[in-house]
Amino acid sequence: xxxxxxxxxxxxxxxxxxxxxxxxxxxxxxxxxxxxxxxxxxxxxxxxxxxxxxxxxxxxxxxxxxxxxxxxxxxxxxxxxxxxxxxxxxxxxxxxxxxxxxxxxxxxxxxxxxxxxxxxxxxxxxxxxxxxxxxxxxxxxxxxxxxxxxxxxxxxxxxxxxxxxxxxxxxxxxxxxxxxxxxxxxxxxxxxxxxxxxxxxxxxxxxxxx
Numbered sequence: 001x002x003x004x005x006x007x008x009x010x011x012x013x014x015x016x017x018x019x020x021x022x023x024x025x026x027x028x029x030x031x032x033x034x035x036x037x038x039x040x041x042x043x044x045x046x047x048x049x050x051x052x053x054x055x056x057x058x059x060x061x062x063x064x065x066x067x068x069x070x071x072x073x074x075x076x077x078x079x080x081x082x083x084x085x086x087x088x089x090x091x092x093x094x095x096x097x098x099x100x101x102x103x104x105x106x107x108x109x110x111x112x113x114x115x116x117x118x119x120x121x122x123x124x125x126x127x128x129x130x131x132x133x134x135x136x137x138x139x140x141x142x143x144x145x146x147x148x149x150x151x152x153x154x155x156x157x158x159x160x161x162x163x164x165x166x167x168x169x170x171x172x173x174x175x176x177x178x179x180x181x182x183x184x185x186x187x188x189x190x191x192x193x194x195x196x197x198x199x200x201x202x203x204x205x206x207x208x209x210x
Contacts, residue, residue, distance in 0.1 A: 021165075022201075023200075028163030037106070043109065044063065045067070072088075106133070114177070114179075123187050127187075127190075137210045142204065143203065144175055145178065147175045155167040155168055195207045
């Protein structure tokens with residue numbers, strides 16, 4: 001699986017071009033951060049789009065992308081435990097897929113990726129992203145308030161030039177974990193500042209500063 005590049009990466013089956021507009025205070029604040037600075041390194045951690053790439057590079061930033069949700073569903077990462085149950089090998093997955101090749105970032109757009117990953121992998125993901133952020137760098141993450149429903153459809157996040165994002169369904173991956181505020185605060189241990197915003201669809205938006 002390629003982590004970094006310039007072309008769009010997709011997850012799952014494309015389910016058409018229908019988009020839903022979502023107001024996002026978290027994206028609005030992140031957008032201000034990106035517009036006030038030049039030459040940043042931005043990691044779009046999800047099913048990105050050519051539009052995201054073009055927009056961020058036109059702002060003068062370097063663009064990188066990563067998308068691991070589909071990879072994490074592969075049987076290669078599961079093994080049978082002593083009880084015969086299949087267990088996800090989070091450490092082995094992280095070693096193979098969270099290697100940023102020494103790159104450091106000023107902003108990470110995680111979106112709701114963590115909700116679609118096996119729960120043992122989630123704290124490792126947040127820790128690895130903290131290590132990869134420059135001091136003062138920003139992480140934008142979303143977290144669903146429930147496990148099922150139309151708003152939990154795995155989607156591509158299209159960024160806009162305003163405090164809104166456009167969601168486009170792109171796969172059938174289920175939400176694997178619903179995390180309360182206290183749990184998320186634990187995942188973000190070591191960040192200098194963490195802010196939560198609650199959207200009308202019961203989705204938390206989180207901005208964490210390295």
